Amino acid sequence: MKLVGVLGGMGPEATVLLMQKVIALRVGGGDGDHIPLLVHQNPQVPSRIAALIEGTGESPAPVLAEMARALEAGGAKALAMPCNTAHAYGDAVQSAVAVPFFDMIALSTAALAAKGRRIGMLASPAVHRARVFDAAFAKAGLAMVLPEDEAPVLDLIRAVKAGRTGRAEGAALAGLAEGLVAQGADHIAIACTELSLLTPHLPEGLQWTDTLDCLAAAIVRFSLTGDLPAASD
Numbered sequence: 001m002k003l004v005g006v007l008g009g010m011g012p013e014a015t016v017l018l019m020q021k022v023i024a025l026r027v028g029g030g031d032g033d034h035i036p037l038l039v040h041q042n043p044q045v046p047s048r049i050a051a052l053i054e055g056t057g058e059s060p061a062p063v064l065a066e067m068a069r070a071l072e073a074g075g076a077k078a079l080a081m082p083c084n085t086a087h088a089y090g091d092a093v094q095s096a097v098a099v100p101f102f103d104m105i106a107l108s109t110a111a112l113a114a115k116g117r118r119i120g121m122l123a124s125p126a127v128h129r130a131r132v133f134d135a136a137f138a139k140a141g142l143a144m145v146l147p148e149d150e151a152p153v154l155d156l157i158r159a160v161k162a163g164r165t166g167r168a169e170g171a172a173l174a175g176l177a178e179g180l181v182a183q184g185a186d187h188i189a190i191a192c193t194e195l196s197l198l199t200p201h202l203p204e205g206l207q208w209t210d211t212l213d214c215l216a217a218a219i220v221r222f223s224l225t226g227d228l229p230a231a232s233d
Helices: 012-024 048-054 061-073 085-095 104-113 125-129 134-140 151-161 167-182 195-201 211-225
Strands: 004-008 037-041 078-080 118-122 143-145 187-190 208-210
Touching (some): 012 211, 037 061, 061 078, 104 187, 104 211, 167 195, 195 208
16 A cells, blocks of 8 residues: 655644545555555644735745655655645645655545536635636636635634534534525535534435545555546646
């Protein structure tokens, strides 16, 4: 199996959730049947929200590039980053190393294109500010449906980062998703890995895709076969 490096810490629990999802995809064997991961859990990456929304913070790009180089030096044969917003700096990550970097945005867009046309986006406002998904969606012919007010989404993300992932936060996510359906979305994208922690609270019958699941599947596929997903070429 090939070792995959993970640029983590954005946030820490989301990184652990990715690891859990990778483990769950290999349930049924022994220790040796699981995917080897080299995780750089770095919660000190400069705030993406401060840099992209508030315009007051330093760019995360240099720190992310250094993390990528460290993972490559540690033997990683490919890199993954479980943070949608940080993919605004994906070019800086890929240009820092010779190994492939899984593009979670492209992977997720490919999955979404098979499930709907009007995609309700539950993501950090920074994702939209930086137009992280725009080019991929345009190429796939997808329309983006955004909450009429993104402030509650950002408040919910901050609540999760503060460790609040209970019933109230789950109900808030469900309400936001149902609001997007009411606005005409035919499928929901969970496009913030903090919100991925709340998906067990989503109502039955709601059609949704978690970008973190797309990334986990790509990690497993590459480690087992060495093949890069087409969306990451």
